[in-house]
Amino acid sequence: MRFAVTKACGGGGKARAGALYVGGGGGGGAAVVETPSLLLSTRKGLPAFVSRDLLSTLPSPDSHLLHVSPIHFIECPSSKTISNIGGLHQMLGLQEHILVAAASDSVESLPESEASNKLGASFETPSGRRLVKPSEYMQMITSMKPNLWASLADEVPAWVTEKRNRISVDRTLRWLDDCLAVDLEAGKNTLGAVVGGSNIDERKRCATEASLRNVAGFWIGGFGLGESMEERLALLNAVTDCLPEEKLRYVSRLSLPEVLQGVAAGIDLFDSTYIYHLTLGGFALVFPLDIVERDNWDSRTDIEGADCTKINLRATIYRKDTSPIVDRCGCFTCQNHTRAYINHLLNVHEMLAQILLEIHNTHHYLGFFRLMREAIKGGKFELFRQRFIKRRRAFLTAEAPCSL
Amino acid sequence: MALRFEVVGRFNRARAAQLTLPHFVCQTPLFMPVGTQGTIKGLTNNQLEEIGCQIILGNTYHLALRPGADLIDEFGGLHKFMNWKRALLTDSGGFQMVSLLHLADITEKGVTFQSPVDGKPMLLTPEESIQIQNKIGADIIMALDDVVKTTITGPRIEEAMYRTLRWMDRCIAAHQKPDTQNLFGIVQGGLDPVLRDICVRGLVERNLPGYAIGGLAGGEDKDSFWRVVAQCTAALPEDKPRYVMGVGYPLDIVVCSALGADMYDCVYPTRTARFGSALIPEGVLKLKNRAMANDERPIDPTCPCMVCKTYTRAYLHCLVTKDAMGSQLLSYHNLSYMMKLSRDLHTSIVEGRFPEFVRGFLRTQFPKGDVPEWVCNAMEVAGIDISSCCASFSPSH
Numbered sequence: 001m002r003f004a005v006t007k008a009c010g011g012g013g014k015a016r017a018g019a020l021y022v023g024g025g026g027g028g029g030a031a032v033v034e035t036p037s038l039l040l041s042t043r044k045g046l047p048a049f050v051s052r053d054l055l056s057t058l059p060s061p062d063s064h065l066l067h068v069s070p071i072h073f074i075e076c077p078s079s080k081t082i083s084n085i086g087g088l089h090q091m092l093g094l095q096e097h098i099l100v101a102a103a104s105d106s107v108e109s110l111p112e113s114e115a116s117n118k119l120g121a122s123f124e125t126p127s128g129r130r131l132v133k134p135s136e137y138m139q140m141i142t143s144m145k146p147n148l149w150a151s152l153a154d155e156v157p158a159w160v161t162e163k164r165n166r167i168s169v170d171r172t173l174r175w176l177d178d179c180l181a182v183d184l185e186a187g188k189n190t191l192g193a194v195v196g197g198s199n200i201d202e203r204k205r206c207a208t209e210a211s212l213r214n215v216a217g218f219w220i221g222g223f224g225l226g227e228s229m230e231e232r233l234a235l236l237n238a239v240t241d242c243l244p245e246e247k248l249r250y251v252s253r254l255s256l257p258e259v260l261q262g263v264a265a266g267i268d269l270f271d272s273t274y275i276y277h278l279t280l281g282g283f284a285l286v287f288p289l290d291i292v293e294r295d296n297w298d299s300r301t302d303i304e305g306a307d308c309t310k311i312n313l314r315a316t317i318y319r320k321d322t323s324p325i326v327d328r329c330g331c332f333t334c335q336n337h338t339r340a341y342i343n344h345l346l347n348v349h350e351m352l353a354q355i356l357l358e359i360h361n362t363h364h365y366l367g368f369f370r371l372m373r374e375a376i377k378g379g380k381f382e383l384f385r386q387r388f389i390k391r392r393r394a395f396l397t398a399e400a401p402c403s404l
Numbered sequence: 405m406a407l408r409f410e411v412v413g414r415f416n417r418a419r420a421a422q423l424t425l426p427h428f429v430c431q432t433p434l435f436m437p438v439g440t441q442g443t444i445k446g447l448t449n450n451q452l453e454e455i456g457c458q459i460i461l462g463n464t465y466h467l468a469l470r471p472g473a474d475l476i477d478e479f480g481g482l483h484k485f486m487n488w489k490r491a492l493l494t495d496s497g498g499f500q501m502v503s504l505l506h507l508a509d510i511t512e513k514g515v516t517f518q519s520p521v522d523g524k525p526m527l528l529t530p531e532e533s534i535q536i537q538n539k540i541g542a543d544i545i546m547a548l549d550d551v552v553k554t555t556i557t558g559p560r561i562e563e564a565m566y567r568t569l570r571w572m573d574r575c576i577a578a579h580q581k582p583d584t585q586n587l588f589g590i591v592q593g594g595l596d597p598v599l600r601d602i603c604v605r606g607l608v609e610r611n612l613p614g615y616a617i618g619g620l621a622g623g624e625d626k627d628s629f630w631r632v633v634a635q636c637t638a639a640l641p642e643d644k645p646r647y648v649m650g651v652g653y654p655l656d657i658v659v660c661s662a663l664g665a666d667m668y669d670c671v672y673p674t675r676t677a678r679f680g681s682a683l684i685p686e687g688v689l690k691l692k693n694r695a696m697a698n699d700e701r702p703i704d705p706t707c708p709c710m711v712c713k714t715y716t717r718a719y720l721h722c723l724v725t726k727d728a729m730g731s732q733l734l735s736y737h738n739l740s741y742m743m744k745l746s747r748d749l750h751t752s753i754v755e756g757r758f759p760e761f762v763r764g765f766l767r768t769q770f771p772k773g774d775v776p777e778w779v780c781n782a783m784e785v786a787g788i789d790i791s792s793c794c795a796s797f798s799p800s801h
Contacts, residue, residue, distance in 0.1 A: 051732055077719060
């Protein structure tokens with residue numbers, strides 16, 4: 001795995017563009033991927049609704065990065081079977097893809113800090129609460145052979161006691177060493193886990209200690225578990241200040257617009273279940289993907305009173321809407337189907353609705369990441385970030401005419 | 405008439421044909437997946453085209469409820485609404501009405517029922533059914549028939565058969581688009597050969613573009629089932645397509661094709677997929693079964709579909725019934741299987757090796773030679789020698 005920062009954003013910000021080259025693992029990942037980028041979230045290794053053949057219609061190599069949680073496989077198949085099949089890439093039929101393993105997600109593998117103990121981390125899974133020890137975790141990682149993997153962490157929510165928070169940092173560091181001790185690649189594909197909750201000092205301690213280990217990069221956990229927007233930026237910055245500049249940083253659970261804070265703090269990889277939740281809710285992303293170019297952007301040109309980020313296709317106003325979700329969007333959904341059809345599918349509870357929505361939302365969100373990268377490369381990320389936030393909030397402050 | 409039906413191969417009663425419809429040129433025998441509400445559950449149009457799907461079935465009852473016939477009409481028809489470029493067939497809505505609604509009542513006027521949306525009394529007449537189907541715009545539309553369960557006996561069956569003929573005339577009169585939509589009649593008459601015969605003649609007199617054999621696939625015993633199919637296919641015109649509604653299991657499709665039927669539809673392949681069962685040449689593979697948890701083989705090593713070329717039984721075992729992706733992948737495979745079966749039936753007839761195909765099929769499904777008696781009897785009538793597939797002919801099966 002090779003990672004290099006290609007452009008640090010001028011103007012005092014810490015946002016950076018990078019290039020990630022991944023070879024090895026179970027195979028695949030021959031392309032160079034630009035960062036910051038998005039890891040698509042998966043269930044048991046595959047997107048929730050988009051099968052492999054449809055996944056290949058999404059932009060490449062952007063859509064080749066996936067976040068996989070080994071905990072999803074805790075019931076089956078066994079590590080032995082996964083090994084026999086040849087690892088994750090082979091089992092999932094995603095030989096060309098970059099699979100990044102991190103244990104927790106927000107849907108099917110939720111960290112349960114009250115049940116974690118000195119032996120292992122506890123997760124709430126569809127098959128109940130499971131305690132995972134570093135040795136078991138590494139057994140899964142070894143058989144799965146992901147391109148990159150985060151070490152096992154003891155994630156705690158923002159409201160725990162200082163003592164519990166301190167313990168989580170101690171454990172996480174100890175487990176990082178435990179994982180590295182049995183790692184056949186000696187840390188070459190490892191992302192050291194950094195936690196520390198909402199305590200700046202603990203965050204710094206964890207980051208500093210993790211930096212001393214021989215790892216390829218860092219996975220930053222514990223966010224999206226109760227901290228406030230204001231705290232988060234300070235915490236993120238505290239962490240990245242203590243991490244080596246040249247190594248990869250990956251943070252979980254930041255959605256829109258929190259992801260902008262992450263980029264501003266110098267993070268390179270992001271995963272979240274944002275797309276998944278949008279899709280389940282019947283929402284489609286529609287915000288314009290041209291904010292940087294439109295210098296004369298004016299909030300009055302937007303739909304009055306409308307949430308410019310997304311539309312809810314369950315709404316009856318879309319019943320006869322013959323337009324695609326987003327005009328001139330190149331995704332499979334927008335090229336083939338109308339808002340009216342998706343509205344119908346949602347009303348009759350047909351699975352095709354989720355498939356089409358996940359495709360579009362993924363395409364759109366990947367486009368957003370591309371925009372961010374363009375902004376960084378052009379030295380305009382701060383401007384981009386501010387405009388984006390302002391535009392999102394515009395609909396809340398604009399007068400909404402009462403019309404029915 | 406808006407179709408052309410050209411027989412391109414035969415073996416005794418079995419035929420392979422080219423069915424040219426307004427939206428697509430099809431090869432028969434063929435299986436039609438059921439896309440109840442304007443979609444096949446979990447599959448996109450391009451995936452359906454990839455596996456060789458030629459015609460999809462839409463349910464008039466469901467579509468008329470949501471999104472509504474007028475809306476579909478405004479969109480220019482169901483093809484445009486769902487962006488399906490190949491052929492479509494809609495049923496009349498009658499079957500759903502009778503099977504889904506407790507308080508459905510059939511009179512000469514039509515089918516009265518309670519609207520599932522607001523409980524208001526509603527009436528579906530033959531005219532109304534055709535009007536809705538005209539708006540939906542499918543290549544093939546079905547007449548509203550008075551359908552009774554085959555397990556019922558008595559004068560109701562005769563009443564239903566005659567009413568079906570009377571409603572046929574009303575359907576024909578109401579049909580606004582005979583140049584672009586083909587109205588098929590449906591043969592009823594229960595399990596009574598006399599009634600079936602009257603109905604066949606009555607429909608043939610009306611010179612329709614195609615004919616369906618209805619009222620089966622509802623719980624009757626297999627021996628009665630094949631005999632009705634055999635009787636109808638023998639009496640229906642050679643040069644028009646024959647559609648056995650609600651069939652079904654691969655074995656049933658092979659037998660009916662041997663007896664001279666051309667088209668089939670059933671929810672079975674997609675429904676059984678959602679329950680974790682895969683269709684394979686040997687029969688059915690229950691992926692939920694614990695034995696699958698470590699099975700590193702594909703569902704079917706002989707299947708060329710995307711699922712079998714990519715995934716192992718072990719991985720699918722952990723997906724099925726738990727994740728939407730499991731349903732999708734299994735539906736994809738099962739429909740691939742049915743499309744392949746359709747192609748194999750067509751090609752084997754055209755290439756003059758239909759009996760070999762049938763024998764191969766039966767041997768794989770019944771390796772111990774325990775071919776059911778009804779299949780043996782049906783094949784005898786079809787003139788196909790399957791003695792090499794049967795261990796012994798046992799009347800007490």
